[in-house]
Amino acid sequence: MSTATTTTTEQQKKKLCEICKVSRPILKRPKTGESICKECFYTVFEDEIHHTIVDNQLFKRGDKVAIGASGGKDSTVLAEIMTKLNKKYDYGLDLFLLSIDEGITGYRDDSLETVKRNQEQYQIPLKILSYKELYNWTMDEIVKEIGLKNNCTFCGVFRRQALDRGAIILGANKIVTGHNADDIAETVLINLLRGDIPRLQRCVNIVTGSEGALPRSKPFKYTYQKEIVMYAYFKKLDYFSTECIYAPNAYRGHVRDFLKDLEAIRPSIIIDIIHSGENFHFNEEFKMPVQGTCIQCGYISSNQLCMACELLKNLNSGLAKVKLSLHNKKLKSTNPQHQLDENNNQNNNNLEIKI
Amino acid sequence: MKIKVELSGGLELLFNKIKTHEITFDDKKSIPLKDLIIWMKDNLLTERENLFIVDGTVRPGILVLINEADWELYGGIGYDVEDGDNIIFISTLHGG
Numbered sequence: 377m378s379t380a381t382t383t384t385t386e387q388q389k390k391k392l393c394e395i396c397k398v399s400r401p402i403l404k405r406p407k408t409g410e411s412i413c414k415e416c417f418y419t420v421f422e423d424e425i426h427h428t429i430v431d432n433q434l435f436k437r438g439d440k441v442a443i444g445a446s447g448g449k450d451s452t453v454l455a456e457i458m459t460k461l462n463k464k465y466d467y468g469l470d471l472f473l474l475s476i477d478e479g480i481t482g483y484r485d486d487s488l489e490t491v492k493r494n495q496e497q498y499q500i501p502l503k504i505l506s507y508k509e510l511y512n513w514t515m516d517e518i519v520k521e522i523g524l525k526n527n528c529t530f531c532g533v534f535r536r537q538a539l540d541r542g543a544i545i546l547g548a549n550k551i552v553t554g555h556n557a558d559d560i561a562e563t564v565l566i567n568l569l570r571g572d573i574p575r576l577q578r579c580v581n582i583v584t585g586s587e588g589a590l591p592r593s594k595p596f597k598y599t600y601q602k603e604i605v606m607y608a609y610f611k612k613l614d615y616f617s618t619e620c621i622y623a624p625n626a627y628r629g630h631v632r633d634f635l636k637d638l639e640a641i642r643p644s645i646i647i648d649i650i651h652s653g654e655n656f657h658f659n660e661e662f663k664m665p666v667q668g669t670c671i672q673c674g675y676i677s678s679n680q681l682c683m684a685c686e687l688l689k690n691l692n693s694g695l696a697k698v699k700l701s702l703h704n705k706k707l708k709s710t711n712p713q714h715q716l717d718e719n720n721n722q723n724n725n726n727l728e729i730k731i
Numbered sequence: 732m733k734i735k736v737e738l739s740g741g742l743e744l745l746f747n748k749i750k751t752h753e754i755t756f757d758d759k760k761s762i763p764l765k766d767l768i769i770w771m772k773d774n775l776l777t778e779r780e781n782l783f784i785v786d787g788t789v790r791p792g793i794l795v796l797i798n799e800a801d802w803e804l805y806g807g808i809g810y811d812v813e814d815g816d817n818i819i820f821i822s823t824l825h826g827g
């Protein structure tokens with residue numbers, strides 16, 4: 377084996393970039409299998425995202441765009457790319473960084489330091505909005521109250537609203553998030569495995585939330601995680617990579633491992649799954665429920681109270697732990713749609729973490 | 732032979748939070764990457780080995796760079812590590 381490997385390695389060391397035919401390759405692209413050099417990688421990486429933005433008409437000149445920034449790799453690269461493309465192609469966008477502070481000691485407080493450095497580096501305004509100021513509860517306090525079972529349900533529901541509210545405070549009319557192709561493929565699989573048809577239908581959309589909420593888009597929809605991490609590495613971007621201490625990990629973790637195993641055999645699997653998701657045809661009976669507004673806070677909701685107000689009501693009455701489980705049982709027997717919503721909130725959490 | 736190994740993207744947490752390790756093997760001219768990762772597991776890793784090694788290779792979702800280039804360009808786990816090499820492991824699985 378040793379001789380064969382050495383020969384391949386020697387041959388490989390002499391190969392040149394398949395695009396410019398001049399420089400030494402540093403990346404094998406998962407999407408195409410091409411070996412490319414650093415400069416060509418930067419170019420194709422940035423160009424593809426630019427084309428995603430243009431082809432899907434994600435922005436209009438004059439838009440005020442809040443970048444959901446968690447300090448993690450995806451949103452850090454997103455801030456870099458949005459700033460760069462906005463200048464290079466003169467999109468005419470006003471960019472903002474928007475960070476949500478869930479109030480998780482040792483996790484979010486550290487990652488927010490990264491976001492603050494991003495703010496200085498890119499010279500764009502930053503707004504940090506905390507669960508404490510919006511809901512009067514930190515995640516630390518919520519976990520103390522309800523334990524580690526439904527924490528991500530609370531966190532996911534609260535974050536969704538918090539981003540909308542933060543963006544409105546900033547005067548933004550659009551939100552972008554760092555969800556990448558791997559995240560979306562993972563979510564397609566999870567929704568498929570759970571039979572969650574409404575969410576399966578929506579999760580491949582590049583823009584969501586247009587009804588009443590601010591439009592949210594995902595410029596990295598077709599961008600591989602591997603390339604995002606490589607880009608961050610070669611550009612020496614400063615990001616934060618610690619798991620939330622309350623992360624449950626079980627279900628999504630298995631799906632992620634499964635996807636990574638498949639990707640190791642056939643890298644195009646990620647895009648193939650997204651493509652499948654885009655081409656499903658759905659029965660009419662799975663139409664989304666009619667959207668109204670929450671009687672308490674005015675946020676879009678298909679019920680009288682939005683999910684956040686519902687959860688807060690339980691938290692504040694000290695019944696959260698009991699209520700949520702009773703709630704689940706009752707809903708299961710009477711209203712299948714609600715049960716789906718509960719599932720949605722649960723399964724969206726880890727995706728949401730990328731804000 | 733002397734090599735440098737770096738861990739990042741959250742992977743350093745499994746290695747006592749130490750990101751850079753200089754390793755010397757006095758008795759060797761090269762070492763197969765698959766043996767190096769076992770050596771790292773036995774000598775450097777401090778917790779949860781299944782987050783680093785799965786089925787004798789690096790866990791899927793961890794990127795490996797050999798002298799600043801994607802290991803997939805050099806035969807992946809079949810690569811022979813040589814004197815002076817710089818091997819970088821980056822987790823893509825942590826945080827977002």
Ligand code: SF4
Pocket residue numbers: 478515527528529531532620621622623624725726729
């Ligand atoms: S894992 Fe994510 S959703 Fe769950 S508590 Fe932590 S930050 Fe919130």
Ligand SMILES: [Zn+2]
Pocket residue numbers: 393394395396397398399412413414415416417
């Ligand atoms: Zn090139």
Ligand SMILES: [Zn+2]
Pocket residue numbers: 670671672673674675681682683684685686
């Ligand atoms: Zn409400």
